[in-house]
Amino acid sequence: MCDHCGCGDSTGHDKNDQFNQRTVQIEQEVLAHERAHAEHLRQRLAGLNARMINVIGSPGCGKTELICALIKALQRKEVTCAVIEGDLATDNDAQKIRATGAPAHQVTTGTACHLTAHDVEHGLTHLAVSPGSLIIVENVGNLVCPTLFDLGETLRLVCLSVTEGTDKPQKYPISFERADLVAITKCDLLPHVEFDVDRSLRMIDDIKPGIPCVTTAARGAEGVTGLVDHVSALWTTS
Numbered sequence: 001m002c003d004h005c006g007c008g009d010s011t012g013h014d015k016n017d018q019f020n021q022r023t024v025q026i027e028q029e030v031l032a033h034e035r036a037h038a039e040h041l042r043q044r045l046a047g048l049n050a051r052m053i054n055v056i057g058s059p060g061c062g063k064t065e066l067i068c069a070l071i072k073a074l075q076r077k078e079v080t081c082a083v084i085e086g087d088l089a090t091d092n093d094a095q096k097i098r099a100t101g102a103p104a105h106q107v108t109t110g111t112a113c114h115l116t117a118h119d120v121e122h123g124l125t126h127l128a129v130s131p132g133s134l135i136i137v138e139n140v141g142n143l144v145c146p147t148l149f150d151l152g153e154t155l156r157l158v159c160l161s162v163t164e165g166t167d168k169p170q171k172y173p174i175s176f177e178r179a180d181l182v183a184i185t186k187c188d189l190l191p192h193v194e195f196d197v198d199r200s201l202r203m204i205d206d207i208k209p210g211i212p213c214v215t216t217a218a219r220g221a222e223g224v225t226g227l228v229d230h231v232s233a234l235w236t237t238s
């Protein structure tokens, strides 16, 4: 008789423990391999004085719109941008990016819910990375899985739109814990939705004290000024 739950299998729990140990070990090896790959990419980009932003957020939270606005603002500062887009299907977002004049490479992942450093390396072979440029990676729309994978980024930007609800930082804390910068997006819609910016910002600060946050309205008058300032600082602080 099993000591733990009385299931009748005296060895079953030991077997399960061994199985779980093996599963964890394999996952750790995969993640270690990914981290090494990401570190290699980071060094490569640093050697070119280039920077990379990994943009993470739920489907439809405004990542592409924000990236387009950021590219246009950076073009006025003569910063060259290139974009790697991650989606399960279609090259819709890559087309939107190309309309700004910036080159874009679309990765279609099929069923995978996040990009990997390998995807990014492959993407970089399609995009000429000029010295001093900014690579922007739009991860697959998902607030959970992309969080676990280092892509070699200089800055991880997590987006939360005002249409998603004030409590999302509390419900998805890991994403905010591992972010370097948070953008509250679609702020032009604040008069029309019940979203408490101050409460949400306090939740984010409870999860990661001191993390910088910006409010943006890629479609509104507020624009992306705060984000542009943070991105411009990447060349002086990292």
Ligand SMILES: Nc1nc2c(ncn2[C@@H]2O[C@H](COP(=O)(O)OP(=O)(O)OP(=O)(O)O)[C@@H](O)[C@H]2O)c(=O)[nH]1
Binding pocket: 057, 058, 059, 060, 061, 062, 063, 064, 065, 066, 093, 140, 141, 142, 185, 186, 187, 188, 189, 216, 217, 218, 219, 220
């Ligand atoms: N009003 C308003 N609408 C926005 C803003 N940003 C994005 N949208 C709209 O929200 C919808 C989704 O925006 P996207 O930029 O495609 O969102 P996304 O996060 O890239 O979506 P996925 O790539 O599918 O995950 C589109 O209809 C945008 O036009 C904004 O700042 N204000």
Ligand SMILES: [Mg+2]
Binding pocket: 063, 064, 065, 093, 138
């Ligand atoms: Mg998009």
